[in-house]
Amino acid sequence: MYVAVKGGEQAIARSLELLAEARRGDVAVPALELAQIREQLRLGVARVMQEGSLYDEELAALAIRQAAGDMLEAIFLLRAYRTTLPRFGYSQPLDTTAMRVRRRVSGTFKDIPGGQVLGPTYDYTQRLLDFDARQPAQVACADAPLPANMPRVLDLLDAEALIEPIEPGNDPEPIDLTREPLTFPADRAARLQNLARGDEGFLLGMAYSTQRGYAESHPFAGEIRMGEVDVWVCPEELGFAIEIGSITLTECQMINQFQGGNGVPPQFTRGYGLAMGEGERKAMAMALVDRALRCDELAESNDAPAQNQEFVLSHSDSVEASGFVQHLKLPHYVDFQAELSLLRTLAARHHEDTDDTPLCKHGGARP
Incomplete structure (x- = not known):
């Protein structure tokens, strides 16, 4: 046993050496700087921050470099580091209405207060490899500054009482899923926390399923906005809120049909998504899944995968999913030998019970 363990340690040490060599690649090629990753791979950095549950562009860039671009591994690294950090308090609820917008579009109204702001997006590109992109691009300045604050598009429907109202400040204190386990049934605040750091690909698949008929949902993109939002905290020793900085967020509000019932008139309902950094696809998928998970609250059928909250x-957690799938690479020798022995016993018993011993051509049993 000691020899086996010693050999295993040596193999692991050599594997780590090979990993470092593979991560660095050809030493003739300049090494990636964190600033390059942070500035030029910002969407990857945003995803690592979202699913790593830690808003820190520098650390997310470090995780991406250490993981050699494997986003799930980078998310795991950032999530693991996050668990070592002390929590000294919670921020005040973020006021996304006061977002300093860099992108803001609506799929429901052509003309909206403040106008459509296309901002940085791949929506209008041809999805062709741009070989000229290897050269520095010429950056043009904006024609005019955008308004400091832009009213919400859904306020237009709210003014006519055509969409479910929101009563700010009446929600119960949400649990912290980074400190408390998820229990079922989960309230909407807990669900949104879970979805906010859920795997983008999984949520995208769930969201796509709702659009293909696996949920009673027909969505419209009410508003998608991306920009900077101030963060405020209220230290106990001060007794009043102070601004500690700003972060980039992407927010999406979906509009969905609702027939009404139980005294509620026919009206539109909402699905909500919020992602750290530039994460439009994640925020949209989150909003679609959030609305699907409200089926019980809205007395809708609950027979589609995206409506099953458990x-x-x-x-949806990429770290949990990755760990559970990849643990199959670890030694399972004892388990397999136990099942192999059981299978051999059952197979022998089966042959005895069915008396299917093969015969030779002369009629006797094969030796």
């Missing part, structure tokens, strides 16, 4: 929330 299925969605339990399988």
Whole structure:
């Protein structure tokens, strides 16, 4: 046993050496600087921050470099580091209405207060490899500064009482899923926390399923906005809120049909998504899944995968999913030998019971 353990340690040490060599690649090529990753791979950095549950562009860039571009591994690294950090308090609720917008579009109204702001997006590109992109691009300045604050598009429907109202400040204190385990049934605040750091690909698949008929949902993109939002905290020793900085967020509000019932008139309902950094696809998928998970609250049928909160929330975490799948690479020698022995016993018993011993051509049993 000691020899086996010693050999295993040596193999692991050599594997780590090979990993470092593979991560660095050809030493003739300049090494990646964190500033390059942070500035030029900003969407990857944003995803690592979202699913790593830690807003720090420098650390996210470091994780991406250490993981050699494997986003799930980078998310795991950032999530693991996050668990070592002390929590000294919680911020005040973010006021996304006061967002300093860099992108803001609506799929429901052509003309909206403040106008459509296309901002930085791949939506209008041809999805062709741009070989000229290897050269520095010429950056043009904006024609005019954008308004400091832009009213919400959904306020237009709210003014006519055509969409479910929101009563700010009346929600119960949400649990902290980084400190408390997820329990079912989960309230909407807990579900949104879970979805906010859920795997983008999984949520995208769930969101796509709702659009293909696996949920009673027909969505419209009410508003998608991206920009900077101030963060405020209220230290106990001061007794009043102070601004500690700003972060980039992407927010999406989906509009969905609702027939009404139980005294509620026919009206539109909302699905909500919020992602750290530039994460439009993540925020949209989150909003679609959030609305699907409200089926019980809105007395809708609950027979689609995206409407099953235990299925969605339990399988949306990329770190949990990656760890559970990849643990199959670890030694399972004892387990397999036990099942192999059992299978041999059952197979022998089966042959005895069916008396299917093969015969030779002369009629006797084969030796």
